[in-house]
Amino acid sequence: MAQTNATPTAAIRGPALTFTGDPFKDGIESTMRYESDAIVAFGDGVITHFGAADKVKSELPAGLQVREYGPDSLISAGFLDSHVHFPQTPMIAAFGEQLLDWLNKYTFPTERKYADKAFASSVARVFLDECLKNGITTSCVYCTVFPQSVDALFEEAERLGMRIAAGKVLMNRNAPDYLLDTTQSGYDDSKALIRKWHGRGRIMYAITPRFAPTSTDDQLQSAGELWSEFPDCYMQTHVSENVDEVAWVKSLFPDRKGYLDVYDHHKLCRPRAVFGHGIHLTDEELHTMHSTGSAISHCPTSNFFLGSGYLDVFRAMDPSRPARVGLGTDLGAGTSFSILLTLNEAYKAAQLNGKKLTAAHAYYLATRGTAHAMYIDDKVGSLAPGMEADIVVLDMKSTPIIDYRMQFVEDIHEALFVQMTLGDDRAVQATYVAGTLRHERHGD
Ligand code: GUN
Ligand code: ZN
Numbered sequence: 001m002a003q004t005n006a007t008p009t010a011a012i013r014g015p016a017l018t019f020t021g022d023p024f025k026d027g028i029e030s031t032m033r034y035e036s037d038a039i040v041a042f043g044d045g046v047i048t049h050f051g052a053a054d055k056v057k058s059e060l061p062a063g064l065q066v067r068e069y070g071p072d073s074l075i076s077a078g079f080l081d082s083h084v085h086f087p088q089t090p091m092i093a094a095f096g097e098q099l100l101d102w103l104n105k106y107t108f109p110t111e112r113k114y115a116d117k118a119f120a121s122s123v124a125r126v127f128l129d130e131c132l133k134n135g136i137t138t139s140c141v142y143c144t145v146f147p148q149s150v151d152a153l154f155e156e157a158e159r160l161g162m163r164i165a166a167g168k169v170l171m172n173r174n175a176p177d178y179l180l181d182t183t184q185s186g187y188d189d190s191k192a193l194i195r196k197w198h199g200r201g202r203i204m205y206a207i208t209p210r211f212a213p214t215s216t217d218d219q220l221q222s223a224g225e226l227w228s229e230f231p232d233c234y235m236q237t238h239v240s241e242n243v244d245e246v247a248w249v250k251s252l253f254p255d256r257k258g259y260l261d262v263y264d265h266h267k268l269c270r271p272r273a274v275f276g277h278g279i280h281l282t283d284e285e286l287h288t289m290h291s292t293g294s295a296i297s298h299c300p301t302s303n304f305f306l307g308s309g310y311l312d313v314f315r316a317m318d319p320s321r322p323a324r325v326g327l328g329t330d331l332g333a334g335t336s337f338s339i340l341l342t343l344n345e346a347y348k349a350a351q352l353n354g355k356k357l358t359a360a361h362a363y364y365l366a367t368r369g370t371a372h373a374m375y376i377d378d379k380v381g382s383l384a385p386g387m388e389a390d391i392v393v394l395d396m397k398s399t400p401i402i403d404y405r406m407q408f409v410e411d412i413h414e415a416l417f418v419q420m421t422l423g424d425d426r427a428v429q430a431t432y433v434a435g436t437l438r439h440e441r442h443g444d
Contacts (some may be wrong), residue, residue, distance in 0.1 A: 004386045008041035008048040008060060010347060011434060012121045014069035014393065016040065016050070017076050017416070018383040019368040024317045040075055041098035042389035045161075045434035050383045070427050072397045072406075073429060074419075075258040076363070077382050078137030078390035081329050081371035083236070083276040083297035085142040086127040086166075087111050087120070087152055088332025099242040099308050102333065108176050111169075114144040120152035128156050128164075133355040134337040135392030135428040138371070138380055140274055140297070140328075141166035141237055142208055145179050147189045152195050161201070161434045163380060163388065165234050167208035168193055172219045175210075183219045187226055189283040194230050202434070206274070212249050212262045225268035228374055232372070236265065240285070241277035242308045260285040261348075269294045276330060277321075278316065279301075279309040288299040289323035295373035296323055298365070300345035302330035310341075310349035313357065313365075326373030327365045332352060339366050347420065357415035389435035394419065398427040 016038035021031035029361035039056040041049040041064070049056045060066070069075065086229055087110065094106040114120045115421040120143075131139060143149040143166055150168050170186040171179060181189065190207055207230075209215045209223045225236050240246055240259050249259045256262045262280060263269055271293035278296040280288070289296060298311050328334070336342060339357045343362040351358035371381025380388050396415060397403040402422050409415045419427060431439040 001226045004046045004048055006044035008064060009043040011039055011041035011049070011060060011064055012069060012075060012391070012393065013037070013066050014073040014075050015054055015071065016383060017074055017363060017412070018050075018247070019364045020382070022369065022372065023360050023364050025319060025322065028358065029279075031364070032360045036099070038075060040383055040391060042435040045389055047383060047385055047387050047389050048238045049311060049385060068125040069393050069429065072395065074345045074394040074396055075383070076392050076394065077367045077380065077387070078392050078431065080326065080374070080381060081131070081136050081139040081275055081339070082326030082328050082370045082373055083299055083328030084139050084334070085331060087114050087142070087144045087149060087348045088126060088131070089123050092335065095367065095416050097204050099245055099367050100248070104305060106257060108179055111144040112176075112178050114146045114149040117148040117152055120146070120149040121156065122183045124153045124156040127153075128160060128162065132160070132431045132433070133428060134339060134425050135431050136337070136339060136391035137296050137392070137433055138163045138376070139165070140206060140234065142210070142236065142376060143168055144172050145169045145181050149192055150197070154203050157203055158203060160438060161436060163202040163204070163376070163390065165204040165206045165360065165374070167206035167234070167236065169210040170207075170219055170223055171214040172436070173216055174214045177319040180189035180325040182231055183216065187218060187222045190226055194233060198230065198233055198383045204234060205230070205240040206236045209237050209268070212259065213244070213245070213252055217253075217266070220262065220266040220268065226340075228267065232272070234274060235268055236274040236276070237268070238264065238276040239278050240280040241303070243280060243307065246280050258282060258285055260288055260341070264288060264292070271377070274326070274374065277308065277311065279311045280305060286323055289316070292323070296325050297330075297373070298346060298349075299326035299328040299330035299334055300323055300349045301335045301342055301347065302328075302333035304345060305335050306333050312353040313346070313350060314353070314355045314357065324373040325365065326370035336424070338424045340420050342366075343420040359413050359420060362420055388399045389432060391432040392428060394427050395429040396427075398423060402427075
């Protein structure tokens with residue numbers, strides 16, 4: 001973790017939760033840190049102090065104002081969303097289809113509208129505002145095939161100072177003509193966007209072949225070549241989400257061992273690769289995820305909504321060959337911007353796999369775990385000096401029924417579980433981006 005010489009210019013106080021390591025690997029005891037009364041101080045966009053209030057108080061410059069959130073709050077690192085489609089914001093809750101029909105019937109016609117930059121900018125504003133209302137400070141985002149949709153999102157993210165990864169969708173077949181690029185134009189447009197945006201402030205570029213069926217081998221190869229020219233970018237795509245999709249990939253790429261091998265063959269499996277879903281991956285494919293340092297984005301609200309299935313997170317993260325796993329909303333197939341609600345569904349996915357996702361494991365996934373999956377756990381995802389000051393403050397009594405239920409809670413684990421089972425955007429009291437207050441909830 002980066003150390004800091006920054007001087008604190010603001011501080012907040014309240015109960016706080018963070019992770020110093022991975023509970024899936026090392027257990028909860030040694031990785032979860034809960035302070036019943038903590039101070040987090042920050043300056044120049046980074047955390048300068050974090051710890052028990054009594055101790056930190058004496059270390060702060062005289063006269064520094066400390067904002068008190070009170071005992072019914074919880075301070076945490078901002079949430080991360082490792083898989084989301086901002087252009088699908090206007091089509092969340094599209095009725096009745098599974099993946100491939102859903103794409104044709106709803107998604108592609110919606111994404112056509114993003115040829116219009118002004119429209120794209122208007123949606124980007126709504127999208128990022130909604131992220132902040134839900135405590136999400138970092139996302140890995142699909143734009144559309146139109147480069148101007150990437151500009152629209154990054155311009156707004158830059159204005160807000162958010163650490164956002166995003167990219168232009170590459171898609172040269174099996175979609176309507178109005179959404180297709182070519183191998184060459186996709187490469188050229190992506191390269192120009194990387195040069196313009198990647199590493200500018202907190203902006204990160206993600207090379208984005210939509211999924212194997214909508215790219216030829218030639219385009220996937222070109223994506224791999226572009227990535228090798230800019231290896232510190234991300235690469236994001238979808239894999240093994242739906243059984244019909246898996247069968248389609250088999251018929252489109254008969255020479256490959258399986259779905260993931262299509263990407264591996266084109267050098268698209270390595271650190272900073274983020275694969276949406278991965279529900280139906282084989283043990284061998286999970287081993288490839290592990291050995292190549294690739295990540296899976298677990299998107300339970302989407303998986304239930306489209307009837308795709310339910311990822312076994314514990315199998316994916318099996319300590320004998322752990323794949324990196326982050327959490328994703330996958331809007332607009334996902335049904336909520338709320339990370340608490342997404343954890344609620346992740347719990348149910350685990351139940352259907354006969355496993356128990358504890359609140360500690362769940363909050364780890366929503367913060368440091370997703371930062372780890374994205375290789376930015378040295379920057380965001382936990383509370384510690386030197387980390388970027390992306391912070392969410394939860395209200396632990398945000399609705400009458402949660403307030404009532406909290407009377408019967410015996411420890412922090414139960415309290416966290418109540419929040420992820422009953423909570424939603426109303427539980428997000430405040431969101432700080434690089435130390436700047438960007439959302440504050442007022443009333444209902
Ligand atoms: N696979 C290819 N494109 C998409 C998409 O937009 N959403 C989801 N959930 N899966 C996809
Ligand atoms: Zn997706």
